[in-house]
Structure formats: structure tokens, C-alpha cells
Amino acid sequence: MTRQFWKKIKQVRVVTSLVFFGAFTLLFLDAWHLVPRSITTALTSLQLVPSLLKVAMVGGAVTAIGLMFVIITTLILGRIYCSTICPLGILQDFMIRFARKLNRRKRFKYSKAPQWLHYSVLALSVLLLLLGSSMLIGDLLEPFSNFGRIVNAFALPAVVLSNNTASDLLARFGLYFLYTVPLHPEGVGALSLGLLFFATIGYMSMSEGRLFCNTFCPAGAILSLLSRVSLFKLAINKDSCNDCGACDKVCKAQCIDSRSKEIDFSACVGCFNCLRSCPEDAIQYERRGLPDKHPLRVEFNQGRRDFFRNVTVPTATLLLAPGLVQGGSALTGETKPITPPGSIGIRHFTSVCTACHLCVTACPTGVLQPTFMQYGLSGMFQPKMDYSVNYCNYDCVICGEVCPTGAIVPLDVPAKKLVQIGKSTFNKDDCVVVSKKKDCAACSEHCPTKAVHTVPYENGLFLPEIDNELCIGCGACEHACPVTPKKAITVVSNQVHLKAKKPKPEKAKAPVPDTTGDFPF
Amino acid sequence: MDRRAFVKQTLGASIAFGAYMKAGKVFGAFSDTVLPYDLVAVKGGEPGAMFDQGINALGGMKAFVKKGDKVVVKPNIGWDVSPDRAGNTNPQLVARIIEHCFNAGAKQVSVVDHTCDQWQRCYSNSGIQKAASEAGAKVVPGASASYYHDVKVPHGKSLTSTQEHEVILDADVFINVPILKNHSGPRLTMAMKNLMGNVWDRGYWHRTDLDQCIADFATYRKPALNVLDAYYVMKQNGPRGISVGDLVEMKSQVISTDIVAIDVAGAKLFGMDPSSVRYLKTAAEMKIGRADIENLRIKRISL
Numbered sequence: 001m002t003r004q005f006w007k008k009i010k011q012v013r014v015v016t017s018l019v020f021f022g023a024f025t026l027l028f029l030d031a032w033h034l035v036p037r038s039i040t041t042a043l044t045s046l047q048l049v050p051s052l053l054k055v056a057m058v059g060g061a062v063t064a065i066g067l068m069f070v071i072i073t074t075l076i077l078g079r080i081y082c083s084t085i086c087p088l089g090i091l092q093d094f095m096i097r098f099a100r101k102l103n104r105r106k107r108f109k110y111s112k113a114p115q116w117l118h119y120s121v122l123a124l125s126v127l128l129l130l131l132g133s134s135m136l137i138g139d140l141l142e143p144f145s146n147f148g149r150i151v152n153a154f155a156l157p158a159v160v161l162s163n164n165t166a167s168d169l170l171a172r173f174g175l176y177f178l179y180t181v182p183l184h185p186e187g188v189g190a191l192s193l194g195l196l197f198f199a200t201i202g203y204m205s206m207s208e209g210r211l212f213c214n215t216f217c218p219a220g221a222i223l224s225l226l227s228r229v230s231l232f233k234l235a236i237n238k239d240s241c242n243d244c245g246a247c248d249k250v251c252k253a254q255c256i257d258s259r260s261k262e263i264d265f266s267a268c269v270g271c272f273n274c275l276r277s278c279p280e281d282a283i284q285y286e287r288r289g290l291p292d293k294h295p296l297r298v299e300f301n302q303g304r305r306d307f308f309r310n311v312t313v314p315t316a317t318l319l320l321a322p323g324l325v326q327g328g329s330a331l332t333g334e335t336k337p338i339t340p341p342g343s344i345g346i347r348h349f350t351s352v353c354t355a356c357h358l359c360v361t362a363c364p365t366g367v368l369q370p371t372f373m374q375y376g377l378s379g380m381f382q383p384k385m386d387y388s389v390n391y392c393n394y395d396c397v398i399c400g401e402v403c404p405t406g407a408i409v410p411l412d413v414p415a416k417k418l419v420q421i422g423k424s425t426f427n428k429d430d431c432v433v434v435s436k437k438k439d440c441a442a443c444s445e446h447c448p449t450k451a452v453h454t455v456p457y458e459n460g461l462f463l464p465e466i467d468n469e470l471c472i473g474c475g476a477c478e479h480a481c482p483v484t485p486k487k488a489i490t491v492v493s494n495q496v497h498l499k500a501k502k503p504k505p506e507k508a509k510a511p512v513p514d515t516t517g518d519f520p521f
Numbered sequence: 522m523d524r525r526a527f528v529k530q531t532l533g534a535s536i537a538f539g540a541y542m543k544a545g546k547v548f549g550a551f552s553d554t555v556l557p558y559d560l561v562a563v564k565g566g567e568p569g570a571m572f573d574q575g576i577n578a579l580g581g582m583k584a585f586v587k588k589g590d591k592v593v594v595k596p597n598i599g600w601d602v603s604p605d606r607a608g609n610t611n612p613q614l615v616a617r618i619i620e621h622c623f624n625a626g627a628k629q630v631s632v633v634d635h636t637c638d639q640w641q642r643c644y645s646n647s648g649i650q651k652a653a654s655e656a657g658a659k660v661v662p663g664a665s666a667s668y669y670h671d672v673k674v675p676h677g678k679s680l681t682s683t684q685e686h687e688v689i690l691d692a693d694v695f696i697n698v699p700i701l702k703n704h705s706g707p708r709l710t711m712a713m714k715n716l717m718g719n720v721w722d723r724g725y726w727h728r729t730d731l732d733q734c735i736a737d738f739a740t741y742r743k744p745a746l747n748v749l750d751a752y753y754v755m756k757q758n759g760p761r762g763i764s765v766g767d768l769v770e771m772k773s774q775v776i777s778t779d780i781v782a783i784d785v786a787g788a789k790l791f792g793m794d795p796s797s798v799r800y801l802k803t804a805a806e807m808k809i810g811r812a813d814i815e816n817l818r819i820k821r822i823s824l
Contacts, residue, residue, distance in 0.1 A: 436728075
């Protein structure tokens with residue numbers, strides 16, 4: 001093949017990656033809910049770990065097709081996923097590019113990927129998953145989710161603030177086509193941890209290329225195993241190679257040993273930089289039926305060893321220490337978080353959710369908000385229903401539709417209306433009607449099922465009353481309750497979701513005097 | 522210049538109107554216009570057709586809207602329910618009112634509400650966004666504190682200040698278009714209660730003294746016109762309702778410049794003693810309008 005062809009294949013790769021990067025970024029920035037949900041599903045179905053979880057949990061044809069596509073392309077061409085579809089991969093490529101701009105002489109150098117560590121991390125992640133925690137495979141290490149959280153925590157506020165500034169300005173001229181979008185910044189804990197992660201991955205990529213992808217990333221590990229048996233592999237043609245070492249210097253995965261003219265294809269992220277760099281076109285895809293010649297080697301270079309010791313260990317300690325302390329107590333008592341309808345219960349939710357925060361962006365009311373450690377260590381960053389922000393819209397099922405992992409199982413509207421995620425509790429003494437002897441009814445007016453209704457009280461006033469068989473725990477009553485600082489009506493989480501009784505429609509009676517005759521005045 | 526200062530400056534006319542209003546005049550209507558009736562009640566037709574007849578009896582929309590006026594039409598768009606559930610004002614009625622405003626020469630008609638459920642879902646699923654836009658109105662968002670500006674309620678007892686939506690502050694004519702419904706707290710929601718959608722902080726009303734605040738806010742600005750939709754009337758489980766079973770088809774409509782009179786008529790249509798509605802009693806005592814509708818000039822129209 002000609003050199004032009006190989007140049008082009010890199011361009012195709014770059015363009016594809018930019019398209020995917022743009023699309024995934026938009027998904028997480030879509031506080032305007034403009035992206036059709038079919039497109040969201042199609043895009044997220046291409047995310048390996050979320051789709052594996054979803055297919056295992058709930059199935060779904062689109063997700064299965066997406067997953068098969070990823071697996072089959074990897075079995076043919078290796079880990080091209082990592083440099084085209086993975087948004088965290090492309091984000092690292094941006095940072096690598098930035099590092100090169102800062103230091104034009106920045107060169108990579110072959111360094112055997114610590115695959116024993118990588119596969120061990122994957123094994124541990126899977127083990128934890130089987131034990132009921134998506135902490136490693138999801139919350140902490142999953143690339144799509146980490147990307148989502150970075151966009152949600154840092155880029156989305158900037159976009160929303162710009163929008164709101166512009167919409168405020170336009171409103172002065174009576175123009176309302178841009179509207180104010182509510183902004184709910186994350187807590188200091190979640191933000192600092194997000195920043196720490198962002199800084200860590202930034203540092204790793206700027207100094208050691210795609211080190212994260214070949215050390216911690218669970219998707220990278222799975223694809224690495226698959227690429228060991230892929231049909232075509234990149235290899236150096238030893239006859240045409242002129243030993244210039246150009247490929248070695250541009251390899252982000254640091255997997256080309258130009259001295260021995262070997263490529264560790266299981267670490268290759270398919271960026272095709274080497275193809276373009278080679279003056280002799282000595283690197284090409286070759287058909288290789290045989291398993292990779294590279295055995296797992298336990299080898300470390302000193303720089304990386306220092307890196308792991310100086311960065312990873314303290315980071316892990318920082319992460320785990322508060323989690324272990326808080327995690328133990330978080331799931332007891334009245335403070336249990338409420339999980340969204342479709343999430344079955346806290347256990348299903350926390351063991352499948354990877355905390356990508358796509359539902360947080362997609363939720364039209366904003367009731368889904370990220371947590372930090374409220375679910376304990378195994379559910380870091382995962383969203384909860386936050387009734388201080390808003391309540392769950394009765395006819396809305398969007399979170400289940402967009403959830404890429406099956407942590408929130410898709411529900412149709414009639415089914416959703418009967419899922420009880422919590423129960424209302426009424427503290428009568430704090431209620432305005434009792435404490436002030438005044439009408440209020442903010443809770444009952446908002447209640448979509450009339451689980452919260454009013455009954456006659458003193459002096460012609462009406463007092464709220466709860467029928468918890470009808471309650472779905474949507475939080476409308478709690479959100480609307482005007483009593484401060486402690487609400488007089490609150491929702492307590494159902495650890496396992498229950499089925500509510502269907503509201504029984506009763507036929508209304510026509511007023512007396514009958515209005516089919518004259519006006520009653 | 523901050524937004525509030527800007528609004529205050531550019532809306533000098535509105536503020537002058539505010540002072541004018543305090544004198545007890547009707548905002549937006551022509552003080553020298555003598556209307557042929559105090560209240561018009563229509564029944565037996567479609568919402569649009571009933572409004573045609575009703576407004577005609579009052580001398581047409583020209584009695585309320587001058588050429589070049591900026592009009593705000595304020596329906597109840599509080600809930601994410603479809604038009605057949607009658608949790609929100611009938612979209613056909615809203616559209617017809619907008620058409621009459623434009624025919625009378627309005628420069629601009631805006632539709633706004635501070636909804637309870639998520640605003641875009643309310644605007645869209647109520648059918649009002651579509652109907653109002655097709656009629657040529659500007660549908661304005663109301664779901665952010667940034668749109669609301671502090672106003673004084675000088676005659677209020679419990680509510681002495683609040684925040685009103687800027688598009689209403691900026692309007693020459695304000696038309697209040699509530700729907701008649703049962704309410705779990707103050708028993709009924711009609712014209713006075715509908716004005717809760719003009720303001721940002723409703724929590725204050727609820728935790729302070731809802732009935733008094735409803736009456737207080739009615740002293741702040743009397744709408745140029747109130748149109749009460751009673752085509753389908755939610756008799757129970759209000760104000761959101763749980764099914765179409767909550768409704769009774771009454772095919773009625775009441776139009777009045779008097780916000781108390783129209784609510785008294787509404788209560789009677791509903792089949793309730795108006796004096797059992799606390800805020801209505803308070804409003805009558807505060808002489809915000811006439812509760813003695815038997816002494817008013819009423820036009821009754823049956824289609």
C-alpha cells in the first residue's frame with residue numbers, strides 16, 4: 001500500500017475520534033434535552049463496560065448490537081476503540097497534544113506496559129462487581145463514566161453559565177429563545193475528587209501517554225485481552241525497517257520496541273501515529289492467526305515505579321480512607337439515599353451504576369443529583385433523588401431510557417407510575433396548618449397520586465394526610481413543603497422499591513344546583 | 522447596570538402605572554370606559570366561541586387593548602397534564618384571547634406562568650405552547666428567579682413585597698385566564714389564586730398565610746380582564762387531578778374586570794358557598810372587589 005493510504009488511515013481515525021468525542025461531550029452538556037434519546041442510546045451502546053453491564057442486566061437490542069460491534073472490530077483490528085470511540089482516550093490525546101505543544105521535543109520511549117497489574121486490576125474489578133460493587137469497574141476506573149463526570153462537573157457549569165449570561169442579556173431586549181438553565185454545582189468533596197482524578201489522568205497522559213489505558217482502564221484490559229487474538233495486528237516489517245526509531249517516539253501506548261522491531265499489540269491503542277511516522281512504510285497490519293508472542297512480563301521501569309508509588313498510592317489512600325469511614329454508616333438510619341424509579345433498590349443500583357452522570361444531565365427536573373459518599377464506598381459519586389432541588393416528574397421515564405448500564409432499568413410510563421421508591425412521612429406538629437392554623441396544602445396540591453390529600457381540621461382548615469399505599473415517593477410533597485429549615489413532610493427511602501397501589505379514579509359528581517339549567521347566580 | 526435597575530429605568534411607564542394603580546384603578550383598562558356589564562357568564566359553547574360572545578357583550582377586546590399595547594395573557598399552566606385532564610387552562614381559549622388581542626391592535630402578546638411541574642413539560646403537554654405560538658403569541662419562560670423583580674404590595678397585610686415576572690411588569694395590559702378547579706387547601710382555584718403564577722417565591726405565601734397572601738396580591742394589580750375557564754371543571758383531587766374522572770363538563774365561562782366578583786361567580790358555578798372560600802371572604806372584606814354579585818350588572822349568554 002502507498003504511504004498516502006497510511007497517512008489517510010490516521011486522518012480517518014482522527015476525524016472519527018473527533019466526531020465521537022464531540023458527540024459524547026454533547027450528550028453530557030445537553031442540559032437543554034435536545035439530543036433524541038434514540039441517538040443517546042445508540043452512542044452509549046458503543047461504550048464497552050456500560051454495555052456489558054446493561055446486556056448482562058437488562059439486555060436491549062441496540063446495546064447488544066453496539067457491544068458486538070466493539071468486540072468484533074477489536075477481534076479484527078485490535079483496540080482501535082481506544083483511539084476512536086473512547087471519549088476519555090481522546091481527551092488524553094488532547095492532553096498529549098498539549099504536552100507536545102509545551103515541549104516540542106517531547107518523545108515517547110518504549111516501555112513495557114505493566115500488564116500483570118492491568119489484568120490484575122481488571123480481575124479485582126470483576127471480583128468486586130460479582131461481590132456487588134461497581135466501585136472499581138465503574139465509579140473509579142471506567143473511562144466513559146470518568147469522562148462524563150469530568151464534563152458534568154467542569155464543562156457543563158461553564159456552558160450553562162455562558163448560556164445564562166446570554167439569556168439574561170437577551171431577556172433585557174424581550175428575547176426569550178434562550179432561557180435560564182438551573183445550575184447545581186457538585187459538592188466540594190465530589191469536585192475535589194473529580195479534580196484530583198482529572199489532574200492525575202492529565203499528568204499520566206502528558207508524561208507517559210496512554211498509561212492509564214494500559215494500567216487501570218477496565219475497558220482497555222478487556223480489549224487488550226481480545227486484541228491478543230485479533231485477526232490483524234500491527235507489525236514491523238523487519239526487512240524494510242531502517243532502524244530510525246521514529247515509530248517508537250510517537251507511540252502514545254509506548255508499545256513499539258524499535259530495537260527488537262516488535263510491537264506489543266495488546267497494549268496498542270490503535271492511534272496509527274506509527275503508520276504515519278514510518279518513512280519506509282514498514283509498519284502495516286498483518287494477518288496473524290497465532291496468539292501474541294508477547295508473554296506477560298513482570299517488568300517495571302523506574303520512572304513508572306516512582307509514579308505509582310508517588311501518585312497512585314496516596315490517591316488510593318485519599319479515596320479509600322474517608323469512604324471506609326463514612327461508607328459504613330451511610331446506609332443505615334434515615335439518611336439512606338433514594339434511588340430513581342427503575343433502579344430496583346439501593347443494592348441493584350449501587351452495584352451496576354458506574355456514576356457516568358448521564359441521567360443527571362438528562363433529568364428534566366434536576367432531581368437526580370450526584371452524591372459523593374452517601375452510598376458508601378461502593379457507590380461513590382452515584383446519583384440520588386435530591387428533593388431539595390426538585391421532585392420526580394410523574395410522567396417522566398427519561399433516566400431509565402438514557403442509563404447506559406442498566407442501573408436504572410427502562411420503564412414505560414404506566415409501570416413507572418406504580419414504582420414506590422420511598423414513602424412520605426408527615427410531621428404534623430411542624431405543618432403550617434397545625435403550627436400556624438393557616439391554609440397551606442402545598443404538599444397535597446403537588447401530589448400526583450393523592451397519596452397526600454387533605455382532611456377537615458379545625459376552623460374549616462384542611463390538614464394533610466398520607467395514604468402510603470398510593471405514595472410513590474416522588475418527593476413532590478417534600479419539595480413543595482414551605483416549612484424551613486426542616487420540612488414537615490419528607491420521603492424516606494425504600495431500600496428495595498415496592499409497588500404502589502394504583503390511584504382509583506372516582507367519577508366526580510356534577511355540582512348542585514345542576515348547571516345544565518340556569519346560571520347559579 | 523444591573524437587571525433590576527434596567528427594568529426600572531426602561532419600564533418607567535410601568536412604574537407610573539403602578540402609582541396609578543395604587544389609587545385603585547384598573548391596570549391597563551381605560552378608566553373612562555364604562556363597560557356595559559360588570560360580569561358576563563356564557564355557557565353551552567366551545568371555549569373559543571363562548572369567549573367571542575362574552576367579549577362582544579363587553580364591547581369587544583378594543584375596550585381593553587389599545588393599538589400598540591404589550592399584552593400578557595396569563596393562563597394556568599401549572600401542571601404536566603394533557604388538555605383533557607383540565608389541570609391547565611383550555612388551550613383553545615388561550616389562543617382565542619390572543620387572537621382578539623391582536624385584532625384589537627396589540628403589538629405583542631406574551632404568555633407566561635411560573636409552573637409547579639417542570640416548566641417545559643407543562644408548557645408543551647398542556648397544549649398551550651403550541652396553541653399560543655400558533656396564535657402569534659410569545660411564550661415566555663418563567664422558571665428562573667432571574668426573570669422576577671421585587672415589587673411592593675402596599676395594601677398587603679401578610680404580603681407586603683414579592684417578585685413579579687418582568688414580562689408582566691413590562692406589560693400595558695394584563696389578562697388573567699384561570700381555570701376553575703377544586704383545591705386541596707384553599708378549596709378552590711380561580712382568578713385570584715391564578716396570580717400565584719406571576720410571582721417567584723410562593724413558599725412564602727404558603728408558610729405565612731396563604732389565604733391572606735392571595736387576597737393581598739390581588740390589591741397589587743387588578744388584571745385588566747379576567748376570563749375564567751369552566752369548560753371542564755375539576756371537582757375533586759385538585760388542583761392537579763388524578764384522572765379525567767375528576768372532571769365535570771360544564772361548558773361555561775365567566776368574564777369580568779372584577780377579580781372578586783368573578784371568583785364569587787366561579788364558586789357558585791362550582792356549587793360552593795363563596796363565603797366558605799377563606800381568601801374570597803378576606804378579599805371581600807378588604808373591598809378588593811364586589812362579592813355581592815346579585816347587585817352587579819350581569820349578562821348571561823347561552824349558546
